[in-house]
Amino acid sequence: MKTAHVLAALGILIAVCGRKSTPAPSTSPPASATAPAPPVSASSRPAQAASVAIGPPVAGVDPAVVAALTKYFAGYKSGTDFGFLAEVCRPKIDQFLLLRNTTVAAVQKTARAFFKDKDGLAYFPDLRALRVETHADQTIARLPVQMRWSYPLPDDLKTDDMPTPPGGTQVDRDVTVDVEVTLDASNLVTRYVETLVRTPALQETAEPNCAPEGYDPRKLRIVYDLGETYISAMRFRGQDVMRHVRSADGDTWELDSTGWAVPVNTQEDCEKMDAEDMGTCISQTAAGWSQCLRPVGDGGK
Secondary structure (H helix, E strand, O other): OOHHHHHHHHHOOOOOOOOEOOOOOOOOOOOOOOOOOOOOOOOOOOOOOOOOOEOOOOOOOOHHHHHHHHHHHHOOEOOOOOOOHHHHEOOEEEEEOOEEEEEHHHHHHHHHHHHOOOEEEEEEEEHHHOEEEEOOOEEEEEEEEEEEEEEEOOHHHOOOOOOOOOOOOEEEEEEEEEEEEEEEOOOOEEEEEEEEEOOEEEEEOOOOOOOOOOOOHHHOOEEEEEEEEEEEEEEOOEEEEEEEEEEOOEEEEEEEEEEEEEEOOOHHHHHHOOOOOHHHHHHOEEEEEEEOEEEEEEEEO
């Protein structure tokens, strides 16, 4: 199996493609009443955290199996050289993603190549949803795993007016993947495959600044989240966050949320308050915010 194919499987096709939506210009309408404005951040992702299991595990699972799985996923963290795989895997591995009848050394080499330009790596196995099949010489474990990392924004998504934080703008990836792990009698990993990358359903909204002027609300669509976001613009009291989604037209980037400054007082308001400094009174602002893509229950495919 060619290494390039394995790298594609590791990233679930990180490369971006398709058309990009253009956010509507901010015209400072009233702040959305549907949700409070979030704080402006230099990143669209949650604060980085070390890989940790989500528990407690379901009852009746061998604690040694839980410990083996926890140790395996805890190894995925920023700065790792993937040496931990030699401790948690059998030297000869039946399958790792698209690699079959391979070795730990080959898996380590592939993982290093894929993650070399990525940061914020963390895996969160959900032991609450763990299901196991126990056989005489092996255990098959199935569970969802939240996977996070970031990577540099591709050149074709960059614009002249976008923010340039230290280290450059990053795409933040946060997906939940259904995985299947086979352990031998010594609880060493002999097989690891990812069976499904979950893509929750999202509803496009017509909240302020989300859709272009004159857009027909009847054409708002259901799209599916591919788990990637980046900040495309920052302004006083707000930012634009783009999200990678899949629709009937293919993969694209859409405006996920937007924030802007909303004037608090009009000149008439300030005159009624007999403000000492009219300029300061009129220039006061609050934060407006709109959520342009909203989750659709637990839907997804």
